[in-house]
Amino acid sequence: MPRTDEELVQAYLEDQDQAAFRTLVERHKGRIYGYLLGMVHRRDLADDLFQETFYRVISALQKQRGSYEQQGRWLAWVMRIARNATLDHLRKRQKWQDVGDHAADYDTTYWERLPGDAPSADDLLERAETRDMLDGFIAELPPEQREVLLLRQETDLTFREIGELTDVSINTALGRMRYALANLRKMIRQSRRNTPTNVN
Numbered sequence: 001m002p003r004t005d006e007e008l009v010q011a012y013l014e015d016q017d018q019a020a021f022r023t024l025v026e027r028h029k030g031r032i033y034g035y036l037l038g039m040v041h042r043r044d045l046a047d048d049l050f051q052e053t054f055y056r057v058i059s060a061l062q063k064q065r066g067s068y069e070q071q072g073r074w075l076a077w078v079m080r081i082a083r084n085a086t087l088d089h090l091r092k093r094q095k096w097q098d099v100g101d102h103a104a105d106y107d108t109t110y111w112e113r114l115p116g117d118a119p120s121a122d123d124l125l126e127r128a129e130t131r132d133m134l135d136g137f138i139a140e141l142p143p144e145q146r147e148v149l150l151l152r153q154e155t156d157l158t159f160r161e162i163g164e165l166t167d168v169s170i171n172t173a174l175g176r177m178r179y180a181l182a183n184l185r186k187m188i189r190q191s192r193r194n195t196p197t198n199v200n
Helices: 005-015 018-040 043-063 067-071 074-092 121-127 131-140 143-155 159-166 170-194
Strands: none
Touching: 005 018, 005 043, 005 074, 018 043, 018 074, 018 131, 018 143, 043 074, 074 143, 074 159, 131 143, 131 170, 143 159, 143 170, 159 170
């Protein structure tokens, strides 16, 4: 039976088990890299940020051995480090503009505001004609919407974890996801209207 993330972390912390650490990286690298690539849109930058993320992870584990235990889930903890590395890069490039918490105080829940027939994020992914086309649409989303969508799709974090990671309320995280999906639906519809149909 495969060891849990927590067991692998403990093996690395207590025994400096490098194989355990490699297993953790292999288990989650697709999710972490997917988030990074979605945020910066360039593979060379995503590669650099992936390396920077795990440099910071190793440093944190070696210097503050209790830090992971206080954070909880391995992936959520690493994603906070990956996000910080990404924001550091984007701020240096002066491309990051976050929004305030103005959407935090909703009178209704996310599920009540979302139309009953609205497709889920998975449905949108399945309906898109190609992944490249969808990636292009995601890149056009406002940064705060794009980040929540990527965190949900690539890492499968809960909305509570996403809210904690991005320092906003759960309602704000849910609201950003709702607007991201609405914007994607709009872009997909517009793309289909602009695609010429073949006439035999």
